[in-house]
Amino acid sequence: MTTENIPGRANDDLADAARRRFVSSLAAAAAVPGLILQTVAEAARPADQPVTDKVRWGLLVDTENCSDGCDACVTACDKEHNLEGFGRPTTDAQWIRTLTAKDKRTGRVVTLPMMCQHCEHPPCVDVCPTGASFRRADGIVLVDKHICIGCRYCMMACPYKARSFVHETIHDQKTYAPRGKGTVESCTMCVHRVDRGDNTTACAEACDRAGHQAILFGDLYDPDSEISRRMRERDVTQIRADLRLNTGVRYQGI
Amino acid sequence: MKMPHYSTIDGSSVGYYALLGLLGLLILVGLGAAHHMETEGHWVTGMSNQIVWGTPHVFAVFLIVAASGALNVASIASVFGNPAYKPLSRLSALLSIALLVGGLAILVLDLGRPDRLIVAMTYYNFKSIFAWNIFLYTGFIAVVAVYLWMMMERKMNRYGKAAGFTAFIWRLALTTGTGSIFGFLVARDTFDSALFAPMFIIMSFSFGLAIFLLVLLASYRWAERPLGTEIVFRLKNLLGVFVASVLYFVVVYHLTNLYFTERHAVEAFFLLNGGIYTQLFWWVQVLLGSIAPLVLFYLPQFRESVTAAAVGAGLVIVGGLAQIYVIIIGGQAFPMPLFPGMEVESSFYDGVVAHYAPSLWEVLLGIGGVAMSLAIVVLAIKVLAFLPESLEDPETASAEST
Numbered sequence: 001m002t003t004e005n006i007p008g009r010a011n012d013d014l015a016d017a018a019r020r021r022f023v024s025s026l027a028a029a030a031a032v033p034g035l036i037l038q039t040v041a042e043a044a045r046p047a048d049q050p051v052t053d054k055v056r057w058g059l060l061v062d063t064e065n066c067s068d069g070c071d072a073c074v075t076a077c078d079k080e081h082n083l084e085g086f087g088r089p090t091t092d093a094q095w096i097r098t099l100t101a102k103d104k105r106t107g108r109v110v111t112l113p114m115m116c117q118h119c120e121h122p123p124c125v126d127v128c129p130t131g132a133s134f135r136r137a138d139g140i141v142l143v144d145k146h147i148c149i150g151c152r153y154c155m156m157a158c159p160y161k162a163r164s165f166v167h168e169t170i171h172d173q174k175t176y177a178p179r180g181k182g183t184v185e186s187c188t189m190c191v192h193r194v195d196r197g198d199n200t201t202a203c204a205e206a207c208d209r210a211g212h213q214a215i216l217f218g219d220l221y222d223p224d225s226e227i228s229r230r231m232r233e234r235d236v237t238q239i240r241a242d243l244r245l246n247t248g249v250r251y252q253g254i
Numbered sequence: 255m256k257m258p259h260y261s262t263i264d265g266s267s268v269g270y271y272a273l274l275g276l277l278g279l280l281i282l283v284g285l286g287a288a289h290h291m292e293t294e295g296h297w298v299t300g301m302s303n304q305i306v307w308g309t310p311h312v313f314a315v316f317l318i319v320a321a322s323g324a325l326n327v328a329s330i331a332s333v334f335g336n337p338a339y340k341p342l343s344r345l346s347a348l349l350s351i352a353l354l355v356g357g358l359a360i361l362v363l364d365l366g367r368p369d370r371l372i373v374a375m376t377y378y379n380f381k382s383i384f385a386w387n388i389f390l391y392t393g394f395i396a397v398v399a400v401y402l403w404m405m406m407e408r409k410m411n412r413y414g415k416a417a418g419f420t421a422f423i424w425r426l427a428l429t430t431g432t433g434s435i436f437g438f439l440v441a442r443d444t445f446d447s448a449l450f451a452p453m454f455i456i457m458s459f460s461f462g463l464a465i466f467l468l469v470l471l472a473s474y475r476w477a478e479r480p481l482g483t484e485i486v487f488r489l490k491n492l493l494g495v496f497v498a499s500v501l502y503f504v505v506v507y508h509l510t511n512l513y514f515t516e517r518h519a520v521e522a523f524f525l526l527n528g529g530i531y532t533q534l535f536w537w538v539q540v541l542l543g544s545i546a547p548l549v550l551f552y553l554p555q556f557r558e559s560v561t562a563a564a565v566g567a568g569l570v571i572v573g574g575l576a577q578i579y580v581i582i583i584g585g586q587a588f589p590m591p592l593f594p595g596m597e598v599e600s601s602f603y604d605g606v607v608a609h610y611a612p613s614l615w616e617v618l619l620g621i622g623g624v625a626m627s628l629a630i631v632v633l634a635i636k637v638l639a640f641l642p643e644s645l646e647d648p649e650t651a652s653a654e655s656t
Contacts (some may be wrong), residue, residue: 089601090302090609099600101593114592114600123441129384130377147373150366152306153384159441161590161602164303165366168295181295182366239592243440254593 045195056139056248057189058220059204060227060236061112063253065214068111071098073215076206077115080190081177086168093164093179095187096203101254110254113203113215116141116162116187117239118248124154124163133184139220139248140189148183155184159240162186189217189248220248258341258642260406263477265636270476277629284622287615288363296366299616304608305586310364312579313620316461317357317627318391318432319454320574322425323462324350325398327489328405329425332418338488341642342470347402347421348640349466349631351395356627358391360619383434390428397424406638429455436581443520444585449510453503457574460496464570467493469631471564473641482647483560490563494551497570501544504577516594523588524580529607531584534576543573583610 045051077083077096085092096115102108118141124133125141132148135141143154155163163186166179173179176192190201200208204215218227236250263270291299301308327346331339339346362368378385401417404410433454439445467489474481508525511517522528524535547566549556556562587608592598598605635641 086297088297090304090603091297092303094303094602097600097602097604099592099598099602099604101596101598103596105595114602114604123439125379126381127384127438128379129382129388130373131379132377147370147377148367149370149374151384152366153382153435155303155306156445156586157439157441159590160592161304161604165296165306167297167302180367182292184366240441 045197047195051137053137054221056220057194058118058139058218058227058248058250059189059201060216060218060230061249061251062214062216062230063110063112063251065212066098066111066113067210067212067214068100068109070210070212072206072210072212073113073203074098076202077187080174080202081179081188082170082172082174084170084172088167091165091167093166093185095162095164095185112251112254114160114162114239115203115249116158116189117160117245118187118189120246120248122245123157123159123243127153127157129153136191138194140191140194141186141248142188142191143184143186145178145180145183145185148180150182150184152184158186159243159245258644260344260639260641261643262637262639263473263479263635263641270632270636273476274629274632277625277632280625281622281629284360284619284625285363287618287622288368291364291615291619292368298613300611300613301616302608302610304603305583305610307582307586308610309579309583309612309616310360310619310623311582312575313623314357314360314364315432315582316575316578317353317360317623319429319458319578320461320465321350321353321357321458322394322429322455323458323460324353324466325421325425326459326463327466328401328418329422332415333422338485341645342466342485343418344402344405344640345470345473345631345635346466347398347405348634349469349627350425350462351398351402352627352630352634353462353465354391354395355630356623356625359626360623363619364616383431383438387428387431387435390424390431394421394424394428397421425458426455429458436585442585442588442590443511443517444524444588447507447510449503449507453500453507456496456499456503457577460493460500460570461574463489463493463496464567464574467567468564468571469628471560473631473635474645477635477641479641480644480646482645483558484647485645486560486563487558490551490566493567493570494548497544497547497551500577501540504539516591520588523607524584528584528588531580531587534584535580538576539573539580542569543576544570547573586610 074096081095083093083095096113099112099114101110101112118139120139122133122135122141125135129151130147130149132144133141133154134144150165152165155165163184165184166181169181170179177188179185193201200217204217207213207215216227216230218225220227222228231250234252236252237254238247238250299308325346327339328343330336331343362371374388380386398421401414401421404414404417430451433450436445437448437450467486471481471486508521511521524531526532547569550562550566550569587610589598589605589607592604
């Protein structure tokens, strides 16, 4: 049961699971097009509806499928959010990066994508003086660009170095991913896609397209979701689990 | 003890205007640097996504910490009832406000969006120690201003002790808050220690008193007012105690880290192989900023020398800046432990010591803030009666009057 990984959610999850099973069985009685409609309807959220805490969006990374030298997820993220670079690697924004970790004793190398881990207890949210860093009810951690004053305390606090400060004037922004010089930003878990009901992120989609299927997006609270099923099957790691932040991004094969 | 007679300084000399002009120029240059950083974006600074707080923060934290320490002299007089320091109380309170304003100016001007200062004043996340600090800093200015009023308005004198006590408690809270900015960072092994709160308090005693001593010497020399050696040596001896106490806290901090096996790499970085940070720690912070002043303050050859006291105080300031540089920038340069026991590599500089070199803009902004603090003092002592006309030693004064 996924609730082992998501503390404090056991009772809600049981009720949710029963509800979902009921809805699923109704849908199963319908024709094939009806099934597709049902999937989309469950994930999409109408713009006038508040975000619900009945779901918790997360990502599962299977590092054994992550291919060394492949940067499809990084390229896709940069393109999706128009993270133009200025050829200055120390100040250019990186919402997602590929990282290799080598075990000093055995020499085993793990390659993985590293990004905002969308913690349940995010240190960035704790330290933000204005509340610009916030966590949505569905688990996505975001920065409100309107009230970020650019103090960078969240960057000091993030254990994953997941955040970037916008160091220069930027152009051609995407309307769904506004950015601003002098503010801090990080992976949004493609919140615009999530709200649209795409049921995937740019990185996960690109990874699938590259044939690796190392990144999986889904609802951690839904015991029937693919992500929950895979998390039940194999050991799952949280990076810096010692901090007990209950991350929304989990890894396998580390 | 006789009530000292306070008066404004004349402030009509060429020297006075030259000093004010120089400070004004430095402030303008600092503002220009901030403007450049703002319009171009922070890429023109030495700061990056790895070193997110740089030289402006070193200056700002130093001034903010020193601000609460500059209030010491007034506290010793009003809270601890030592009459010898009473005549210095007004200058002490003035300097503490001035230093805080200068430090805050730097901090605000370095923000990514300084134009959103009003947002910082209207949106609060009370779990953030930063949000608390906004209240602690602005509150401190208000509390000390009231304290000054109680001291300077004869009718209000009787409330001076209560105001002084409030200011004293407030300054302790303020430095606790400043130290906790670093103490409350669970992610980084270089910070994340409750020791930062008390260590910053004792650092404030030391840095604030060092600045106070130099400001006192300069203002009495330039205003051509008599300043006895007794008060200078008293302050110098007290400063020595604070310097030794800071050193003690530094030792405890490193011993604590050395005890935690997981922090051995951090300690090796600071104490042995951290390059510039190790050099700054041993040579500037410990040797030049702590041992040398102690020698100058206490060794019989120097004990009776005002120059030695002044040089010692100057070295305490240099050492203090180095200490804060090592804490803030060294603390970020050391890689974060994402995968303990593994060698980590990425395009985002994971697993390597981050590079940082201060840019001219950052240094100019920092100096501009210092100049702002000093300009406030220089202007204020001309407008209001902060300085006693004479701070002669009691024996000399009584000998002359007979």
